[in-house]
Amino acid sequence: MEGHNPALTYFEGAPLRRAVIAFTAFLGGLIFLLAGPAHAGPAECQGLRGTLKLQGQPVNGAKIAVTTEGGQPVKEVTTNAEGTWDVQVDKPGKYKVTLDVSSLPQNAEVRGGNNVRTPTVYEGNCSTVLYALQAKGAANQQQQEGGESSPFWTQAAQLTFEGLNLGLIIALAALGLSLIYGTTGLTNFAHGELVTLGAILAYAFNIGFGLHLIPAAVIAVIVAGILGYLQDRLFWGQLRRRGTGTIAMMIISIGVALFLRYVFLIFFGGQTEAFAQYTAQPGIEIGPISAAPKNFVAMGIELVVLIVVGFALLRTRTGKAARAVADNPALAASSGINVDRVIRIIWTFGGAIAALAGIMLGLSQNLKYTMGQDILLLIFAGVTLGGLGTAFGALVGSLVVGLFIQVSTLWVPPELKSVGALAVLIIVLLVRPQGILGRRERIG
């Protein structure tokens, strides 16, 4: 892989650098642009809010009591017809929120059983308090489904939307993983930590330095890209030069994953956090789908980034070189492609888009030091489904995984949704071992 003749390198530095800068600028501009309308949504706010929904339907009239950390009552509210509630507070700090379980509809219960939350309110910000509701027992669920066909299809549409949302996030992370695999043969178990890294970096700029989430996200993506570059320059590239085998590198990546994960734990802590902005947006309805505007914007950004990257892979010189290297590093090197350089660019991009995936994940769910680890298997599932090492396979595979996970909750209890996706992965490999878009290998 290494040891190519530098004289053969015909890829000029300047266009590449320009491409990187242009791409980053484009990304940044995009986020700014798309964020404009979303930013106008929530007004100045300091307090707690949330939305109660049972199987996509708002829950009206549930009682919620907010007290200070010490137990001093602040306010009691009930949810409105949209299922939302809102409590404004005077002082930032920790509060205790209790959901009165007896005020919930008869068939509803809080998932996990815990009806008390202790969120933190930051100055000038609203924190969202999450309660996941679920139907009590399967019998009730069946009654609902049997009733009419339209709620089922509404739910199916909603879940398809959520599945696409998840699938796009997975695809962002999977693209980098797949390209890195293709070019270096590394099955990177630390890729999940690159996702976490992006989210935590954005969080640090957002909460720590008080930047608005959008510039914070842009900086985080850029920093993550630089870190991706450095990771290859200072670590993986050196290992390749030493001739470390792919299996050894795979196990090394496990070590890296453990290392990073617990470093995050030390600096970030074990709790879940949310970004300062866009945490509690009232949902809007488009057709059968209801979601917060941030989800639409996030999906827009994800789609555009994926399309741009896909276009870059197909049309630009670097992209073509990257695919050539992924296909066959030795052949690519002998035809004059600077393999090391291509790999470094892929690491930079891979790190940056993994970070973007982390930010999007933090936006649609929450931040935790294990968030990357939790999604890593789904990323692997996406990459493997599509065919290891094929960039476009990773996209297709990720979307399939995301959709499958969400849509399967129509029939499968949500806590087991990942089980279904992983089982599908195993079954697909049984039928088509090379993945959806992979190529059969030749022997001899």
Added chain:
Amino acid sequence: MHDAETTATTGGGIADRKAAALNAFKDLARDPGVPKPDPILVVDNVVRRFGGLTAVEVNHVEVQRGSITALIGPNGAGKTTFFNQLTGFDTADSGTWTFNGRPMNGVPAHKVARAGMVRTFQLTKALSRLTVLENMRLGAQQQKGENFWRALIPSFWRDQEEEITQRAEELLVRFKLDAKRDDFAGSLSGGQRKLLEMARALMVGPELVMLDEPMAGVNPALTQSLLGHVKDLREQGMTVLFVEHDMDMVRDISDWVIVMAQGAVIAEGPPSTIMSDERVIDAYLGAHHDAPLSESELEAQLQEAEAALEAEIHETEGTTPAPGSAPEPETAEERQK
């Protein structure tokens, strides 16, 4: 299984075997798929496609028992793919073939080997982190100690192991590898690995030995000894089918030549005259000089080159050559692919 070994000494002189083989081919027509007097391997309508590319499409071909048959053809002719089909390493899209009258299509690779049809690989597959002797022992068939439960009690398999070891050592002496018996196979030179692979294949006790480019990557100094070993196989009553590019070698040792081009068998004949055959000249020269390469051919060549390169890289990276015995450089032939 051990017939081949025993007939080695009982068989007639060298001249007899060669004469017998040549005699069998004496009056044969030179058409592709010509019937042989005593075929050991009969192939019918084998087709293998990769996507839109037809890599192999062989209508009919027979291999004469007790002969050395060469399989030649330009790059990308589908020789290795054809080998893979016959030995169960890849599944043919359609077709039938019989070995000693026994149908072999769809039979998995390890059963093909057990039936007595043993192959070697173009890129040697010496088991690098096993010693030379362990490599050899692995080739022996029907080992009691390869059963899980019996493996736990050494007294079940110890006697057989000694027998196997003795047989392995005799072969190692013949192949001049006895001095290396306790070295890791990864420390051997490229040519020595080829020798080891051939010797290991003989441990299986084959009737038909299929050699995929036995000379590729071998130091010229070792070529003569390798040639001698291939001739030896026939003298011991085995049948040899081999893929080779080097026409000198083909002329030197083969009794009959089968020519493939673009996946199909286009001609057969004795080595002395085959290269003057119109169809063969067309295949070698016409395709390359007169007409531009077809799209599919280009792709086939590319694929083969890719596979070869990749395997080569894995092989060179995956081994830990001992100081002073670095693998020999590949021949020009090999690099050109």
Added chain:
Amino acid sequence: MDWITIISTTIKAAVGVETVLYAIGAIGLNVHFGYTGLLNFGQAAFMGVAGYGLAVTVTVMGLPFWVGIFVGLVAAVILAILLGIPTLKLRADYLAIVTIAAAEIVRLIFRSVQFKSVFGGSDGQRGFSDGFYALNPYPEGEYGFNLGPVPLLFGHRTMWVLTVGWILIALFSFVVYLLMKSPWGRVLKAIREDEDAVRSLGKSVFSYKMQALVLGGVIGCFGGFIYGLGYASVQPDVFGTETTFYMYTMLILGGAARVLGPVLGSMIFWVLLVLFYNVMTEAVGAGLITFLDTNQVGAMRWILVGLGLILLLIFRPQGILGDKREIAIDARR
């Protein structure tokens, strides 16, 4: 700082319950990864199905202890076969991903609310070890000796678990030793080097890989039994992927493809971990270290595990006992 306690717990960690159960799991992993080259990242699942097989049989079905052990063993064999059929014909990296996925499926099912009545959800199951302790030959009391001022004592229950555990370690090590000296082991090692070569020599690669997977899984599943019995409970998250990763660390530390590699690796792993944790916690408690709290010390030791794994593979991939020329680590896909 309480050096006596630190020294005592550190020395006890060399033979303790955790060392035993991880060593057993790693011996199984050695059969998979060290000798056969199978990248099984689901070893924790083998331990899990065994532990749960035992727990569920005894607590939910009310059957005797020995039936529980039998059920656990059968569960491990079935898991091996189910895992093997789709994966053993695939490339090594696919196998890694599929085994990790399968292990995660097993864990998620164990902890699901849906099957809470069977597996006990995220709390797991307890109260199934009475049958085991009824066999305890040690009368109540403390066993061990004092090394100068340092007490090295185990309770009679722990003594019983450790006795059984170390007998199992000795037994499995001996079995692995016998097998790897035999022609059977030779086929496994050859598969690790090059499957196609083994096929061309008339051996059914699939069958041998399956045998190796089952053997390693069955050995590993005893680690699950020891866990369940030693702690008198099973919990789903104990059998997560990180557990498998720690076993890989131990295996590589001790030396893969070496009979005693996993045992030595597990001992050193736990001694270092316990020593580090105790010293650091004591130091934080005594106010000697102010930049970390006790929770962060817990995280620190896993950072060290990660770092240790990286450095080992870079600088000494053959581990302590390994022969640099004969390691599976460098085998290419």
